[in-house]
Amino acid sequence: MMTIGVVGAGVMGADIALLCAAHGMRVVLKDVDQAVLDKFAVELPQKLRGYKMMGCTFTRTAAQMLELVQATLDYAPLADVDWIIESAPENVELKQQVYAELARVCRADTYYAVNTSCIPITKLAAQMPDPSRVLGAHFMNPVPLKKAVEVVRGFHTSDASIEAAKGLLKQLGKNAIVVKDFPGFVANRLSHLFMNEAAFLVQDGVAKPAEIDAIFREGYGHKMGPLETADLIGLDTVLHSLDVLYQHYQDPKFRCCPLLRQMVDAGLHGKKSGRGFYDYNS
Template identity: 50%
Template sequence: MPEANKIEFPRVGVIGAGVMGVGVAQSLAQTGHEVIVVDISDDVLERARRELRQGIRTWMMLGKGAKIDAKAVTERIVFTTDYERLGAVDFVVENVTEKWALKQEVYARLEAVCRPEVVFAANTSAISITKIGAATRRPAQMVGMHFMNPVPMKPMVELIRAFHTSPETLATGQRFLAEMGKEAVVVNDWPGFVSNRVLMLTINEAVFLLQDQVASAVDVDRIFKGCFGHKMGPLETADLIGLDTILYSIEVLHESYNDSKYRPCPLLKKMVDAGLHGRKSGRGFYDYTSK
């Protein structure tokens, strides 16, 4: 953990209080940063507070890093619906749903309250960072950060260089991630980047296997874990990420590349329509209601 007086970005805005936003906030607070988490409703923020408490408990049970003071971590995070609170932040990480219209609205609000020199980082799994940057008045200060879930446990982040991203902004992003104890791997901006151009295809094809009754969800995942040494199978991974997020991402890839290999599996669409979004809804390819 960096010493408090050596933190370059002491106050960080985190937009979106879903699974990823809460994970980013927790990871930042654990490394000594003050965090302001913004979302649209008090109900969402109350759920985020519960997820944060669970995330801290999980870290204390499983985390291999330095011990943390759970009370101090919690006290470093403020949950609010008020964008005006972001006027004093030194860096912003945006984590809203993979819907372009929502992201446009968020960045318009950020532009209105954040200082001109503040860098914006989009934590997106598929949407072009260049496209997001073009919707702001500071495209040179726009960078992508694709965090992995669960954020506090994952040591590596894809750092995405968009068309207009300046070398200074890229370096700023690397320093910011280093303060979080994360290793940055710099990649160029194409929808899906490296990880999700491969992962979303794998998950989508695994859902086709289930739809075509080639194997059960359990056996699909067993093969990936037993044959390839993966810690989780593709369908377990989908439940962890959220089936709605998987569908949004594969739809963005399909639209971006106009390539039929990214066509969403009909079963995936049906499950999302049914509200079976994975762990966060209690059911997906597996049932979590009794766990």
């Protein structure tokens, strides 16, 4: 039985842990906040019911899945995992600290999958003892419902690591799409332009959020509009990713919409805070 270490139990990390446990894998779920780990256990039954209603064919119960998950505040339990899927917040310095700890405790043959939306894989892999075993695995949100995973080949990533990632993702019911290591990769270089420009449309009074999203759903056939997606991801996360893209490319097309920055400053972070472009409290 494969053992997966998931570092970071936030929105993405919790769903990745759920997905791995649903497919019978042992999971070591690491976070810095006990309340976040407790939240994962409390919310798992409800999230599992919701995903099943949306078409996921998971056969394990929440109780069976929780038996496969070891929640921890320490790095030590990650010493014997086959894979690390790192899903810490989108902050380069924070991720570098995480990888310094992982390099200290993990086995030499552990593979590392960086679940990032914009940060270059090569930059993080450079500090690892064997950067050939580090790659990007950009899961889409919500994780159980999205088929595609961007697998990002860093400068040193080996063919063997890419093939191992494809095998892991196949076991999880995912389709690995291999791309090169440029900030934002494919998905976020496109999606963040959509979300940012949609925020500009709201700021300029061209249309309301519901109208903009309806055009994307009903006109383009997207399942969600850009502002619904931004609220789901978290406006603070979208803002930070735009700043990362702007920093790396120095291209004004990634300049964050002032309204989006103001909303984040005001604490309107989307669904997780109860209010973003939409109100989730009513």
